[in-house]
Amino acid sequence: MAPDQIDGTGHFVAVIGGATAGAEVASRLADKGVQVFVFEQNARPYGKIEDGLPRWHVALRNKEYGVIDEKLQKDGVTFVPSTKIGRDVDFKELVEDWGFSAVVLANGAWRDRPVPVEGADAYIGKGLVYQNPFVIAFNHAERGDMPDAKYELHDGAIILGGGLASIDVAKIHTLQRTVEELAKRGIESDVEELEIKGIPKILEKHGLTWEELGITPPTIYYRRRIEDMPVMSAPEGADEARLKKVEAGRVRMVGKSTSKYLFNIEPLSAPDSLIIEDGRLTGIVFRRTKIENGRVVKLDETYEVRGPTIISSIGSIPEAIPGIEMNGELFDFQDWDLGRLEGYPTVFSVGNVVTGKGNIVASRKHASAVSEAAIEAYLGIGEGDRDAAIGTLAATGAAETVAGVLDALGDAEPPSEDIRKALLERIGKLHEKVGFTDYASWMKKVGAPW
Numbered sequence: 001m002a003p004d005q006i007d008g009t010g011h012f013v014a015v016i017g018g019a020t021a022g023a024e025v026a027s028r029l030a031d032k033g034v035q036v037f038v039f040e041q042n043a044r045p046y047g048k049i050e051d052g053l054p055r056w057h058v059a060l061r062n063k064e065y066g067v068i069d070e071k072l073q074k075d076g077v078t079f080v081p082s083t084k085i086g087r088d089v090d091f092k093e094l095v096e097d098w099g100f101s102a103v104v105l106a107n108g109a110w111r112d113r114p115v116p117v118e119g120a121d122a123y124i125g126k127g128l129v130y131q132n133p134f135v136i137a138f139n140h141a142e143r144g145d146m147p148d149a150k151y152e153l154h155d156g157a158i159i160l161g162g163g164l165a166s167i168d169v170a171k172i173h174t175l176q177r178t179v180e181e182l183a184k185r186g187i188e189s190d191v192e193e194l195e196i197k198g199i200p201k202i203l204e205k206h207g208l209t210w211e212e213l214g215i216t217p218p219t220i221y222y223r224r225r226i227e228d229m230p231v232m233s234a235p236e237g238a239d240e241a242r243l244k245k246v247e248a249g250r251v252r253m254v255g256k257s258t259s260k261y262l263f264n265i266e267p268l269s270a271p272d273s274l275i276i277e278d279g280r281l282t283g284i285v286f287r288r289t290k291i292e293n294g295r296v297v298k299l300d301e302t303y304e305v306r307g308p309t310i311i312s313s314i315g316s317i318p319e320a321i322p323g324i325e326m327n328g329e330l331f332d333f334q335d336w337d338l339g340r341l342e343g344y345p346t347v348f349s350v351g352n353v354v355t356g357k358g359n360i361v362a363s364r365k366h367a368s369a370v371s372e373a374a375i376e377a378y379l380g381i382g383e384g385d386r387d388a389a390i391g392t393l394a395a396t397g398a399a400e401t402v403a404g405v406l407d408a409l410g411d412a413e414p415p416s417e418d419i420r421k422a423l424l425e426r427i428g429k430l431h432e433k434v435g436f437t438d439y440a441s442w443m444k445k446v447g448a449p450w
């Protein structure tokens with residue numbers, strides 16, 4: 001693309017992260033004549049669709065791969081794969097020197113929240129495993145395209161968690177172990193079939209019982225009650241009666257899951273200290289808790305649990321990017337509607353990195369709302385229903401936030417021809433470095449799922 005042959009608005013926008021949220025913003029902006037450059041750290045752009053959702057979600061994964069592929073192949077979208085912002089390209093430079101009218105962070109949450117017990121991380125690989133690498137290794141094991149990523153299954157695993165992802169970690173254990181035990185008895189099965197039908201039904205079909213398989217299931221230790229497990233969310237401003245219904249729904253959902261996949265849950269238990277033997281983490285001392293006015297209160301009672309492995313699945317947080325201030329575990333956002341950062345007025349954030357919600361639809365909706373409510377208006381290309389988009393940004397005061405931001409920013413000026421030329425040269429160099437020519441050939445080369 002020659003810089004003097006740019007059609008459309010003349011605006012160039014960078015998007016960091018090519019998955020659900022990033023592809024959504026890129027596609028929306030490209031439809032309105034913006035040239036969008038999507039920087040993705042991995043070779044493939046699918047983010048948590050490929051490396052989060054466990055691989056038994058075959059139909060959903062394929063559908064979402066297709067959605068992302070279509071968006072990233074649109075005219076006006078340029079994919080820049082295997083390029084990590086903060087490692088291969090400096091974030092501050094990208095925002096301030098490259099000449100983009102706006103930069104959108106869509107980089108998700110790829111770091112595991114650390115186990116809240118002092119010194120625990122010293123035992124990573126020595127009894128302690130974190131959820132993100134565990135699920136990534138499980139998902140790639142069958143395909144064999146990440147030979148260095150290994151996951152091990154141990155009967156009686158201790159799982160720290162309580163959310164949907166920790167239930168997936170427990171299911172990976174019971175489903176895969178059942179496949180293995182059935183194979184020993186000459187019965188072929190797979191995790192997809194077991195996940196759909198549930199373990200008891202398949203065992204019944206073969207005249208077997210769970211006890212006969214001899215698998216000790218994993219246990220999820222959760223610091224709150226089953227009623228509080230975030231497997232179903234309560235609507236904003238729900239009254240007492242509605243909350244009770246949601247709680248009952250959670251208990252039903254979790255009960256269905258434990259009876260179909262045969263793992264255990266021990267509620268009201270918070271990790272308190274580590275049990276270390278011969279330099280390995282071999283167990284956890286839990287402290288009993290109670291819930292008072294919605295808060296976790298730690299009690300005097302403690303109890304010890306030993307297990308062959310401890311998998312922590314207590315949430316994912318954004319990976320730090322040099323140049324972006326942190327506030328504890330999270331980016332130091334000025335506001336949680338548009339994900340704006342102090343000192344970077346042209347940066348917006350979309351999806352999981354700012355919503356903190358591990359949910360495909362929530363990431364896509366947030367990306368679309370931020371684009372419509374703010375980015376498109378700032379670039380002077382908005383024509384949709386901005387009020388509705390502001391309404392989608394859930395936090396109260398979103399309208400004032402958006403108005404304030406737009407007033408402060410003024411109207412974006414497209415980059416000059418010289419700046420565009422320099423920017424395209426930089427992109428060309430990055431493409432050359434990784435061997436990228438076009439999306440379809442690149443994806444074939446790096447093992448597209450299609």
Ligand SMILES: Cc1cc2nc3c(=O)[nH]c(=O)nc-3n(C[C@H](O)[C@H](O)[C@H](O)COP(=O)(O)OP(=O)(O)OC[C@H]3O[C@@H](n4cnc5c(N)ncnc54)[C@H](O)[C@@H]3O)c2cc1C
Pocket residue numbers: 016017018019020021022039040041042045046047048049051052053054083084085086106107108109110135164165168319321350351352353357358359360361363
């Ligand atoms: C175990 C598990 C099970 C789940 N199950 C479900 C489910 O059943 N249903 C559901 O709706 N959701 C589920 N989710 C959550 C869902 O997959 C995610 O919330 C959603 O896909 C997030 O989309 P996103 O685009 O916001 O972020 P991501 O998918 O995380 O995308 C961020 C992208 O940015 C890239 N990136 C990160 N840092 C950089 C950088 N510095 N430079 C360049 N690129 C970068 C990443 O590689 C990634 O491609 C699950 C998640 C997990 C972990």
